Structures are given as C-alpha cells and as structure tokens.
Amino acid sequence: MIQAALVRPGWWRALAYFLIGSGFGFALVIGLRAIAGLDLFQTEQTGYPHIVVPAITGPLGFLVGIGCFDYWFRWASGAPTIPDDHADHGARTWRDYFKVNTDHKVIGVQYVCTTFFFFFVGGFMAMLIRAELAQPGTQIVDPGVYNGLFSTHAALMIFVFVIPVFAGLANYVLPLMIGAPDMAFPRLNALSFWMLPVAGALFLASYFVPGGAFDAGWTGYAPLSTGAPLGQSFFNLGVQFAGASSVATALNFLVTIITMRAPGMTLWRMPLLVWANLSTSLLVVAATPFIAGVQFMVLFDRVLNTNFFESAFGGDVISYQHIFWFYSHPAVYIMMLPGFGIVSEVISTHARKPIFGYRLMALALIGIVILSYTVWAHHMFVAGMFSWLRVPMMITTLLIAVPTGIKIFSWLGTLFEAKIHLKSTAMLFALAFIVTFTIGGISGVMLGMIPIDIHVSDTYFVVAHIHFVLFGGSVFTIFAGVYHWFPKMTGRMYDERLGRVHFWGTLIGTWGTFVPMHWIGMEGMPRRVADYASEFGAWNLEISIAAFILGAVQLVFLYNMIVSWRYGPKAGPNPWRAKTIEWQVSSPPPIFNFDEIPRVVGGPYEYGVPGARHAIMAGEKAEVKPPERTEAGIGAAS
Amino acid sequence: MQGVPYLRLLGLVVALTVVTSVIMLIPDWNGEQASTAAPKIDQLLDVAIILSSFVFSVVMVMLGYSIHRWRARPGDESDGAPLHGNTRLEIAWTAIPTAIVLILAAYSWIVLDDMEATASNAMPVEVTGQQYAWSFEYPDENIQADELHVVKDRQVAVEMRALDVLHSFWVPEWRVKRDAVPGAPGSGIDDDFVVTPDRAGTFTLVCTELCGLGHATMRAPVVVHETQAEFDRWAAEQEPIPPEQPQPAAASSA
CATH class of the missing domain: 1.20.210.10 (Cytochrome c oxidase-like, subunit I domain)
Known part of the structure; x- marks a missing residue:
C-alpha cells in the first residue's frame, strides 16, 4: 500500500520526491565542495549553498511528485500515455481540489x-x-x-x-x-x-x-x-x-x-x-x-x-x-x-x-x-x-x-x-x-x-x-x-x-x-x-x-x-440576468462547459436593445434566425 | 438624455471644485518652508490640487447624480437606455485630460529647471552615508563634521557618497532628496544637487532609502547659520579632513 502511494501521483509521492529532490541538491553541493577541497558547509550569511540549492531542487521534486509532469514524461520517453479519459477533469469531492x-x-x-x-x-x-x-x-x-x-x-x-x-x-x-x-x-x-x-x-x-x-x-x-x-x-x-x-x-x-x-x-x-x-x-x-x-x-x-x-x-x-x-x-x-x-x-x-x-x-x-x-x-x-x-x-x-x-x-x-x-x-x-x-x-x-x-x-x-x-x-x-x-x-x-x-x-x-x-x-x-x-x-x-x-x-x-x-440558497444559472456566455450555462457549469459550442451573434452588453442577442446556445437554433452581419453587410447582400 | 439638468450639474461641478480646492488648500500640507525651492514646489502642488479637484468633482457629480437619478426601483427588471457611446463626448474626455496633464508636465519642468539652477558662490559639501550615520566634508574649508552646517541664502552644492548600501538625503523643510549611491562618483550616477536654504535654524536630515536595521534612526542635525561669519566661527572649531582620505577616493574613481 505504501508502495502504491509512492507510485501514484499525489501528496505522498510529492513528499517523497520533495525529500529526494532536497537530498539530491544537498548531496550535490556537499559532494562538489568536497571534491574541490572546500569547507563542506559555507555559512557566510549570503552563502549557504547547501540550503539554497535544495530550495531549488526540493520544490521541483514536489512538482514532479504531485503529478504535474507525469503525462509529459511518458510522452517524452516514448512510453504509452494514459488515454485522455478526463479522469482528472472536474471535482466530485473537496479532496479533488487538492490534486493535480x-x-x-x-x-x-x-x-x-x-x-x-x-x-x-x-x-x-x-x-x-x-x-x-x-x-x-x-x-x-x-x-x-x-x-x-x-x-x-x-x-x-x-x-x-x-x-x-x-x-x-x-x-x-x-x-x-x-x-x-x-x-x-x-x-x-x-x-x-x-x-x-x-x-x-x-x-x-x-x-x-x-x-x-x-x-x-x-x-x-x-x-x-x-x-x-x-x-x-x-x-x-x-x-x-x-x-x-x-x-x-x-x-x-x-x-x-x-x-x-x-x-x-x-x-x-x-x-x-x-x-x-x-x-x-x-x-x-x-x-x-x-x-x-x-x-x-x-x-x-x-x-x-x-x-x-x-x-x-x-x-x-x-x-x-x-x-x-x-x-x-x-x-x-x-x-x-x-x-x-x-x-x-x-x-x-x-x-x-x-x-x-x-x-x-x-x-x-x-x-x-x-x-x-x-x-x-x-x-x-x-x-x-x-x-x-x-x-x-x-x-x-x-x-x-x-x-x-x-x-x-x-x-x-x-x-x-x-x-x-x-x-x-x-x-x-x-x-x-x-x-x-x-x-x-x-x-x-x-x-x-x-x-x-x-x-x-x-x-x-x-x-x-x-x-x-x-x-x-x-x-x-x-x-x-x-x-x-x-x-x-x-x-x-x-x-x-x-x-x-x-x-x-x-x-x-x-x-x-x-x-x-x-x-x-x-x-x-x-x-x-x-x-x-x-x-x-x-x-x-x-x-x-x-x-x-x-x-x-x-x-x-x-x-x-x-x-x-x-x-447558501441555490443561485440558478443567471441570477444577475447577464448577457455574456458564462451565465447561459448552469451554475456551476457542466464538466465540459458546453454540449455544443455556442454561436456568437452580437456584442456582449446589448442591454435594452430590442431583440439583440450575444450568443445562441445549443438547442436554441430553431427559434432564432441565422446571424445577420449588418455591420459587414453580409446579411444585407443575400 | 432628456430631462437632465446639464447646466445645474455643471454648476454643481464648479461649486464642488471650489469647495474641494479651498478645503484641500487650507492645510499646510508640506509643513515649514526653509529653502528657495520649497515655495515653488508647494505652489506647483497647489496648482495640481486645484486641477485634481476639478477632475474629482466631475467624477463625484457624475457618479452621485447617476445613482440618485437612475437607481432601479425594487422589482424593476427593465433595462437601461441602449446608449452605446457618444463620439464627441469621448473625444472631449480624451482631449481635456491630455491638456491638463501636459500643462502639469510643462509647469513641473519649469519648476525643476528653476530648482536646479546653479549659483556661482555655491558652497560645496560632500555628504557620505554609511550604516547608520551621516558625515559631511567641506573641501573649501578642509574640515569634516557629523552635522551639516550651511549658511542662509547661500547655495549649497551637495555631492552624495555611500560607503555600503543605498541611503537617501532628505530635509523635509528644504523639499530636496537624493540617493547616495555606492560607486559614486562614477559614470552614469548623477550624485550632485543644489539647494539654497533661506531660513536660519535647526532641522533634521532623514534617511529615506531602506538601509538596514538602523534605517529609522539614521538622522543628522542640520544647522542653517544666519551669517557667513557665524559659519566660519563654527568651521574653525572642526577637525581637518584626515590626509589618508584621498587614497581610497582615488582608487574608486580610477
């Protein structure tokens, strides 16, 4: 079980990789100083290389461990990438907010x-x-x-x-x-x-x-x-x-x-x-x-x-x-x-x-x-x-x-x-x-x-x-x-x-x-x-x-x-009666935002303009005429 | 846009500009004036305050009137008027602020040139900052001191030096400030400025560039003598500049 936790991207692996990264940085500094015949620990206040270098490698280890690079590493090394099944898309519980x-x-x-x-x-x-x-x-x-x-x-x-x-x-x-x-x-x-x-x-x-x-x-x-x-x-x-x-x-x-x-x-x-x-x-x-x-x-x-x-x-x-x-x-x-x-x-x-x-x-x-x-x-x-x-x-x-x-x-x-x-x-x-x-x-x-x-x-x-x-x-x-x-x-x-x-x-x-x-x-x-x-x-x-x-x-x-x-009470999709597209979907929006990409037919702030629309959402096509591009004259030409 | 009392709103803007300007001009913002530059800077500030009061009043009147007049009644779900813009108005609120800031820039430039005009009888002083003390050298008199002494109505030509980190010279009553930069004098560092004190008395030199633990207490007394004779008496009691001083100065300027 511990082994699985260290293989799977997540906080345990992040901790392990953070320690490995920090240890690597520390060993690198000490090793190089030993080879060069210097004092192992340089503790002038502006120095401390044995702390500064791990402060770079440790956080990089953390980022690798938490899973930010998994997909790219597989791709780069030629290994089969995990099919993009969107398993890491959306959040079902509060725990999902603590994962990549x-x-x-x-x-x-x-x-x-x-x-x-x-x-x-x-x-x-x-x-x-x-x-x-x-x-x-x-x-x-x-x-x-x-x-x-x-x-x-x-x-x-x-x-x-x-x-x-x-x-x-x-x-x-x-x-x-x-x-x-x-x-x-x-x-x-x-x-x-x-x-x-x-x-x-x-x-x-x-x-x-x-x-x-x-x-x-x-x-x-x-x-x-x-x-x-x-x-x-x-x-x-x-x-x-x-x-x-x-x-x-x-x-x-x-x-x-x-x-x-x-x-x-x-x-x-x-x-x-x-x-x-x-x-x-x-x-x-x-x-x-x-x-x-x-x-x-x-x-x-x-x-x-x-x-x-x-x-x-x-x-x-x-x-x-x-x-x-x-x-x-x-x-x-x-x-x-x-x-x-x-x-x-x-x-x-x-x-x-x-x-x-x-x-x-x-x-x-x-x-x-x-x-x-x-x-x-x-x-x-x-x-x-x-x-x-x-x-x-x-x-x-x-x-x-x-x-x-x-x-x-x-x-x-x-x-x-x-x-x-x-x-x-x-x-x-x-x-x-x-x-x-x-x-x-x-x-x-x-x-x-x-x-x-x-x-x-x-x-x-x-x-x-x-x-x-x-x-x-x-x-x-x-x-x-x-x-x-x-x-x-x-x-x-x-x-x-x-x-x-x-x-x-x-x-x-x-x-x-x-x-x-x-x-x-x-x-x-x-x-x-x-x-x-x-x-x-x-x-x-x-x-x-x-x-x-x-x-x-x-x-x-x-x-x-x-x-x-x-x-709080349920808000509904558009409590402010706004025109921009984010308010035309549910709150919170569905996992892939739109079943079908909306079509934009006008400016975003057409309040008070009779019949003006900013966007036509999926399933609305029947009731609205195709966009008239009056400014460009395309609608008028036909 | 019917029923908007434009003339009355304009009157309100003018009235608010006057009231704001008067209120803002009453406090003695910058405090005591003790150099020839101080009244010029304060006057520039007053002009900036009056022009700013106008801009502020326009914003406040437009905002206040809109909220007062067009606040939605409870339950009113209708939309406002579909106004998309007004080209003449937009040109106006681009051009007028441009004119205001260009006037301020031109006036600032005039004041700056005036402040920095040099006099032929200026007294040179070398001001050195180090953590956390000031020291002063007078090359003409060949003396050094840890207080800044100058003469009323005689221009001081200050050169700034720093031994360790950045410091900054500020006498609030003189309205002048300049950083002391390690490496000065050197190429690309304008480390000299002039100031003409016009009030005798004792003031405080404050360090205004964060320089470490003692930054808050890095201060030095500034004494402005009434007459040159009074200054000379003080100068006679000071220690001469030690002879080994030129060596590091020569090394750093090389």
Whole structure:
C-alpha cells in the first residue's frame, strides 16, 4: 500500500520526491565542495549553498511528485500515455481540489482559494505592522523583524495574491465567456497553479532560516539585498516560481483568447474582461522575464560571487533599479487591467446598460499596455540616475493618466440613463472602486511630477498612493469579481447583508487607514521605519485603529464565503440576468462547459436593445434566425 | 438624455471644485518652508490640487447624480437606455485630460529647471552615508563634521557618497532628496544637487532609502547659520579632513 502511494501521483509521492529532490541538491553541493577541497558547509550569511540549492531542487521534486509532469514524461520517453479519459477533469469531492487537475474551473477555484489564503497571511502581517506603528518607539517587534514583516507582507500580497488571483478568476470565467471547452493547454494550466503554493511557501520559509525573513523590502534593492542574510535567497527563488507561473498562464490565456473563441466572436464582440486579460498577458510575457533575470543576478551575486551590483568590483548599483522597474512598473498594470475588466462586466450587468464607448475602452487597454513600457524610471527620480531621463519619463507617466481617465469616464457614462441595482455587493465594490481609484490616480499624477516626487518619494505619501491603487483599486475589483461570480462558481448565493457589512467596513477602513498617510508623508515621515518622530504619533494611532477595523471586517467576508458555499440558497444559472456566455450555462457549469459550442451573434452588453442577442446556445437554433452581419453587410447582400 | 439638468450639474461641478480646492488648500500640507525651492514646489502642488479637484468633482457629480437619478426601483427588471457611446463626448474626455496633464508636465519642468539652477558662490559639501550615520566634508574649508552646517541664502552644492548600501538625503523643510549611491562618483550616477536654504535654524536630515536595521534612526542635525561669519566661527572649531582620505577616493574613481 505504501508502495502504491509512492507510485501514484499525489501528496505522498510529492513528499517523497520533495525529500529526494532536497537530498539530491544537498548531496550535490556537499559532494562538489568536497571534491574541490572546500569547507563542506559555507555559512557566510549570503552563502549557504547547501540550503539554497535544495530550495531549488526540493520544490521541483514536489512538482514532479504531485503529478504535474507525469503525462509529459511518458510522452517524452516514448512510453504509452494514459488515454485522455478526463479522469482528472472536474471535482466530485473537496479532496479533488487538492490534486493535480486539468479542468480550468477546478484550477480557477484552486487559484482563488490559495491566493486568498496568502491574502489572509499577508493581512495578518499588516496587522502586526500597524500594531508596532500605533505608537512611536519600538514595542512589539524589533527593527529586524519589522523589516521582515513589511517585506514579506508586500511579497505575498503582490506575487501570490493580487497577480495570481486575477489569473484564477479569469481561469474560471474566461473560457466560459468565449465559449471554449477549456484553456488551450490544460496541463500547463495545472503546472501554473501548483507553482504558486511553492512560491508562497518559499517566501514564508524564509522566516525559519538563519537571519530571519528577507528584509530588504519587496523591491530588494541592491546592494542591501546582495549582502542580506539567507532569507533574501528565498525571496529570489520564490519570485522565480511565481514568475514562471505568471508567464505560463499568460501564454495560455493568449493562445486561448486568440484561437479558441466561439464562432462569431470577433475581436469587437469580446467582453471587456477578455480584452483586459489579453492586454495583461501581453504585459506579463514580455515584462516578467526582467524580474526573473534581475533576481537571478542578485542570487548569483550572493551565492556565486558574481559582481553585477558590487560597485567596488565594477558592478552598477543603479542598473538593478532599471531592470527591476522595467518589470515592476508594467506589473502595476498587470495588477490593475484585469480589475478594469471585472469592473466593466459588473457595472454593465448591474446597471443594465451597454458599456459606454466599448471600442475606446478596448483601445484604452492597449494604449496602457504600450505606454506602461515607457514610464519605469519615474520610480527613480531621486535615485541618482541620468538626469536627462527624468523629463521624458514624467511626460509619458502623466500621459498614461489619459487612457485610465477614459475608462473612468466611460464607466460613468455607462451609468447614464441606466437602471442601477445597488443590492449586489459586487456593484457596491465596483462603484466604490471608481471613487477610490480616481484618488489613487490623482496622487499618482502628483507623484509623476518630478518636483513633487523629489519631496515625497520614499515617504508615507507613496505608501498611501500604492495602497489606494492596490487596495482601493485592485482589491476592490477582486472583491467585486468574487461576489459577482460566486453564484457561478459555487451554484449558491452569498448573503448580501453580510456582503454590505463587509463592503462598508472595507470602504471606511480603507479611507481611514490610507487617507492620513498622504499627510504624514508630506510632513516628513519616511516609509519602511519601525520608529518615527513623536509628532506623527496621533495620526499613526488613528491609522492603526482604522487598519484593525479593515482587517477584522475581512473575517466577515471569509465567514460569508465559507457558509454560503455550503448552505447558501441555490443561485440558478443567471441570477444577475447577464448577457455574456458564462451565465447561459448552469451554475456551476457542466464538466465540459458546453454540449455544443455556442454561436456568437452580437456584442456582449446589448442591454435594452430590442431583440439583440450575444450568443445562441445549443438547442436554441430553431427559434432564432441565422446571424445577420449588418455591420459587414453580409446579411444585407443575400 | 432628456430631462437632465446639464447646466445645474455643471454648476454643481464648479461649486464642488471650489469647495474641494479651498478645503484641500487650507492645510499646510508640506509643513515649514526653509529653502528657495520649497515655495515653488508647494505652489506647483497647489496648482495640481486645484486641477485634481476639478477632475474629482466631475467624477463625484457624475457618479452621485447617476445613482440618485437612475437607481432601479425594487422589482424593476427593465433595462437601461441602449446608449452605446457618444463620439464627441469621448473625444472631449480624451482631449481635456491630455491638456491638463501636459500643462502639469510643462509647469513641473519649469519648476525643476528653476530648482536646479546653479549659483556661482555655491558652497560645496560632500555628504557620505554609511550604516547608520551621516558625515559631511567641506573641501573649501578642509574640515569634516557629523552635522551639516550651511549658511542662509547661500547655495549649497551637495555631492552624495555611500560607503555600503543605498541611503537617501532628505530635509523635509528644504523639499530636496537624493540617493547616495555606492560607486559614486562614477559614470552614469548623477550624485550632485543644489539647494539654497533661506531660513536660519535647526532641522533634521532623514534617511529615506531602506538601509538596514538602523534605517529609522539614521538622522543628522542640520544647522542653517544666519551669517557667513557665524559659519566660519563654527568651521574653525572642526577637525581637518584626515590626509589618508584621498587614497581610497582615488582608487574608486580610477
């Protein structure tokens, strides 16, 4: 029986392969060092090769053991592949969610649950940070632990919450929306998911190694990071797994969107969520390799004694920041464009209106993609880089507010002469997002103006801005998306009353926490400090109280989701009376989504247009005439 | 789109812009001004606040009016009006924000050039950051100190140096900031900036780039003397720059 457990893909084999992988890495390092005549254990704080190498080989062993590679290995070795009987498709019990599964709907749920686990872990760290900052001086944690807390808080929230939770929501919804039976590469999709818990585990494992968690900030600027204790290597490696996951998913989305749309779904008939994920994926595939590269360069400087960022030996310190931000500024849009897509779906559905200026909305996304590659150095106005780079980067930075503004105004135009339903928590979050994100955008324009940036760079003003756009922006859209598609994913309704408690608590908590940060930043409080001048004590206490409200109210959300998933009333296929295809199938959808691929005959948001249809589902053919392509004139010609 | 009181909404936008601007301009956001750059930056901020108040007011009025006017009655399952867009409106909300941000960019550029204009009588100071302390060298006076002393109304030409990791120089009352980069001076590192203090007194230099465990407490006093004579008296009491200093400097610049 034990033997069978070790042969079959699953957790036992994953554990065994993890141990084998780690042991192999350890033996490799020790063996090579012995042959070279070096000390077997190198324990300078930047070294520890006998831990760093197993931190690569162990997780790879885990991925093989859990079963991500079984099919490919058989294929590659010429062995007969297991017939594709879809035995690993769909989930019958909760246990199936803990196995490698190639069904995009199961993977979507796996993604969302895993990322929200990291959201709550990262949120708990934020609570500790605010507890420490409630008073001047150091009370709860010492500066070393504090630096670790805000670094891991940001790494978890960015790399294993905000970026992948959007991939998870889209994983579930997007194939249904375009009338596809699954993603283009289901096995790659499974591998993408399973790399995420690995990335999160590496970030958290850094707490248990000598020197403690990585503490150079999520930006990991060299040379602080190249000289930091062992935990920094776990950050370097965690980013690799999260980044590989992102790139694989983005390729999957691109191929799925380009090749697998239902007949009749032209580019201009795609829902805006699909446009948003197309744009996001274009950013991910081209930008993510830069952060992967730069984290490897830091790791090599640390472990292999290279000198990419060692100025004393010809390295260039500022080049770290250029490469890092060449990814990490587009990453800001990777964390926002999918949210724009969600808000478009939610507002159009709950306002019963076509999206105002649909084509300009789609073009604005593409405009943001192009511009976002040209603005990275606005993070470096005070970094001591070439002075002449600043003004062009300021102009592109301010111009990127234009396509973003187009989106805000078009959502507002969508509300014009609408029938606005405020009963749904999803709609409340979407509308609040418009206001909160506008403020985040305004502070972003101010930060883009060089003279103002010189004053407020690296202060709490920046902390306020990033949380207004990432929490008030991205996370609000994530909540809107989770509430909107919860009935589709679970087949049940959530409790709107608890949803409203969660919404108002989150809104008040967000404003109470992040609005005053603008002021204390301008007044002189730098970011990333455990201790601060006593004049900021009163505001920090108020911020901490608001942050605790914000944290506590997330537990209401958690309770609502868990209890409603189990005991909520049945939702029916289309509780919001939406037009897009995912709502035309049962909730949750059948195992292969569609008995017959739907035919798309019109735009996705034709609310109020008499007789307009978006898609014709199987079994409906008799009652609807064939599509008339009036725009192209094909229907008229015959 | 009948029955929408456009003129009254426009009036509401103007009124809200005025109210928001006034409320937002009352607080002394950036605190005390103690350099010639400070009032220019603060004025730029004020202009940004007024233009932002306008954009914010447009969004709030459009959102508030829509929710007030077109909220669905309970049980109303009908759809809204099938409006797909309005080309003139879409051109307007592309062109107007473009104009606003280009104005802000041009004004920022003017302020930046103004801030960075150099004076001929500037006093050079070399500021060195290391974990977790600041030190200051005055090449003209051939002295070193662990406090920054300067003279009111005389421009200071600062050159930044770092011995270990990145640090950043910030005196909030002066509104200037610049990172100290290991490897400076060197190709591709613009490590010098100017500032002209115009208020005598004592201020605090704050490190704003995360530099390790002591980052929060890496501070140094900044003293702005009323007169050059007062500064000279202070300078006479300081230690000279030790002679072995040039050697590592020569090695790193080679």
